[in-house]
Amino acid sequence: MKRVINFAAGPAAIPLEVLEQARDEMLDWKGTGCSVMEVSHRGKEYEAMHLETMDLFREIAGMGKEWNVLFCTGGASTQFLMLPFNYLGPGKQADYIVTGNWSKAAVKEAKRFGAVTFPADMELPGEVFKSIPKQGELKLNPAAEYVHYTSNNTVCGTQWHYTPDAKGKSLVADMSSDIFSRPAEFGKHAMIYAGAQKNLGPSGVTVVAIKDGFLERANADVPTMMSYKVFKEKQSMHNTPPCFSIYILNLVLQWLKRNGGLEARGKINEQKQRLLYAAIDGSGGFFTGLADKDSRSWMNIDFKLPSPELDDKFVKDAKAAGIVQTKGYRTMGGIRLSCYNAVSLKDVETTVSFMEDFRKRNG
Numbered sequence: 001m002k003r004v005i006n007f008a009a010g011p012a013a014i015p016l017e018v019l020e021q022a023r024d025e026m027l028d029w030k031g032t033g034c035s036v037m038e039v040s041h042r043g044k045e046y047e048a049m050h051l052e053t054m055d056l057f058r059e060i061a062g063m064g065k066e067w068n069v070l071f072c073t074g075g076a077s078t079q080f081l082m083l084p085f086n087y088l089g090p091g092k093q094a095d096y097i098v099t100g101n102w103s104k105a106a107v108k109e110a111k112r113f114g115a116v117t118f119p120a121d122m123e124l125p126g127e128v129f130k131s132i133p134k135q136g137e138l139k140l141n142p143a144a145e146y147v148h149y150t151s152n153n154t155v156c157g158t159q160w161h162y163t164p165d166a167k168g169k170s171l172v173a174d175m176s177s178d179i180f181s182r183p184a185e186f187g188k189h190a191m192i193y194a195g196a197q198k199n200l201g202p203s204g205v206t207v208v209a210i211k212d213g214f215l216e217r218a219n220a221d222v223p224t225m226m227s228y229k230v231f232k233e234k235q236s237m238h239n240t241p242p243c244f245s246i247y248i249l250n251l252v253l254q255w256l257k258r259n260g261g262l263e264a265r266g267k268i269n270e271q272k273q274r275l276l277y278a279a280i281d282g283s284g285g286f287f288t289g290l291a292d293k294d295s296r297s298w299m300n301i302d303f304k305l306p307s308p309e310l311d312d313k314f315v316k317d318a319k320a321a322g323i324v325q326t327k328g329y330r331t332m333g334g335i336r337l338s339c340y341n342a343v344s345l346k347d348v349e350t351t352v353s354f355m356e357d358f359r360k361r362n363g
Contacts, residue, residue, distance in 0.1 A: 005347045008325035009154050009300065010177070011197040013342035018201075018251040029247075036247040041240050049250055051235070056253040057207060060261055061186050068215060070208040070228065071236040071246055076102070076176045076195040079206060080109040083172060083191075085226050086218040087145050088114030095119050095144040097164065100129045100153030101331075102174065110148075117141040127331060129156040132295040135165055146170040146190065146214075152178035154198075155329045157302030157336065158295040163188050170214050178299050179207075180256060181341060182266030190214035196245060198299075199340050201252045204245030256341070265341055272339050272348045273298040279352045286363045287355070290334065304334035305362075311335060314358060321354050 006013040029036045030045050039046050054069040061067075072078065083106075088094055092114040096107045098121040110116050119140050120133035140147065147166040152159040154177045163185040164171065170190035179194040186192065191210040197203035210228060218228050230238055256265065277296060280287040280303050290302040305311050311334055315327045328334040339348065 002322075005323045005343070005351060006325055007323070007337045007339070007343065007351075009198070009329070009336060009338040010195070011203050012199075012338060012340045014201065014248065015252065015255050015342045018248065018255050021251055022248060037244045039243075041237060041243055046243060047237075050237070050241070050246060053246055053250040053253065054235075056250065056257065057209065060180060060253060060256055061184075061209070063186055063209060066212045067186075068210050068212065068232045070210065070231040071241050072193075072206045072208055072231065073204065073242055075197075075203070075206055076174055076193060077105065079174065079193045079208065080106040081112065082226050082228070083146075083148070083193075084110040084113035086222055086228050089219060090114075092145050093117055093141060093143050095141050095147040095166075095169070097133065097138065097147070097149040098123060099132055099150055099158060099160075101127075101155045102153065102176075103148075103150040106148060106150070106174065114145075117144060119147065129153060129158060130290065130295065131292040132158055132160050135162065138164060140167050140169065142167075144169055145217075146172050148172045148174070150174045150176075151184075152176075152297055152299050154297075154300050154338070155332060157289075157291045157297045157300045159297035159299065161294075170217075177338075177340075178297075180262060180265065181269050181299060183262045196249055198338075199252075201248040202245050204242040205249060207249070268345055269298050269339065269341070271345055272343070273301065275348050275352050276301045276337060276339070279355050283355075283359055284363075286359045290332065299339055301337040301339060302328060302332060302334060304328075308333065310362060313362065317358060318351075318354060323351055323354060 026035050032039055032045055057069050058067055094110055094114060095117050097119050098104055107116055119138040122129050122131055122133060147169050149164055151173050159178060171188060172191045173189055175192050176195040177198045179199050181199055191214055193206060193208045196205045215228055224230050280289050287303045305314055314335055318326045326335050326337060328336040
């Protein structure tokens with residue numbers, strides 16, 4: 001068996017233990033004589049796993065029963081429209097803090113449903129984002145229904161290292177690319193959502209966690225499959241849910257729990273990013289980080305080499321060394337190492353050694 005070090009930005013690496021368990025259960029899941037993909041979502045075996053997954057998510061996040069966990073489809077991009085569909089309308093406004101490509105995409109959808117105001121817009125000329133705003137820089141709209149932000153920016157490699165104070169307004173976060181990578185102040189939010197394909201499992205399911213009080217305020221006249229209230233009432237099973245994706249999510253959550261939860265994961269991820277940024281900053285300018293230092297992401301480490309040709313050579317040589325998916329996002333260029341939970345500390349140590357060797361050979 002050949003396994004590579006996988007820095008894919010999403011769909012991303014899944015823990016090996018999870019893949020092995022899914023392999024072993026593929027033909028006979030829980031004594032059913034079927035795979036989880038073949039059983040009825042109305043059957044007792046599937047329903048038990050489905051509800052357990054919701055409970056596991058709440059447990060790992062430290063959320064109480066006032067939190068509703070929903071399993072939606074369509075990725076975070078569908079939440080870009082589902083959120084304002086449920087909360088905006090004529091005469092209503094929402095705050096959107098723009099820190100990257102995906103928060104811009106969320107704004108585009110929100111404008112279809114109501115007025116959008118901007119506490120901060122960090123875009124620089126050329127569609128470049130390098131930093132996260134300070135709390136004092138946020139110009140919040142007192143008439144906003146909610147305040148939305150993206151906690152980690154996969155494209156530009158920036159991340160919030162504090163929870164913004166929404167000044168009493170409902171705080172909503174797209175946490176797709178850093179969910180469960182370290183402890184977070186979930187209780188300060190009214191709602192969070194995350195596409196699973198980075199830290200939670202495969203693509204196909206999007207986890208939405210929403211507090212009772214915020215859910216009660218959702219618009220009543222919303223199409224069935226766009227309604228958070230329907231998802232809660234039907235326990236995310238109004239129609240057939242993405243059963244296999246939820247099953248793998250369940251296994252990933254179990255893996256997180258038995259390996260120390262968010263506290264332990266945060267310590268590992270802190271070490272990983274520290275090693276990689278030390279290799280960048282200690283390279284004498286051969287590697288150049290793209291994000292401002294105080295806004296650097298722990299999950300997506302973006303940097304460039306002295307020329308595009310060396311960027312390409314790095315990607316090629318890394319692949320030959322068993323380190324894959326290192327090419328930067330198409331609008332950014334350079335290199336992007338996405339260090340989600342399934343990328344181990346040993347993987348990062350191996351990569352840092354490769355970076356040092358590459359620098360010596362090409363610097």
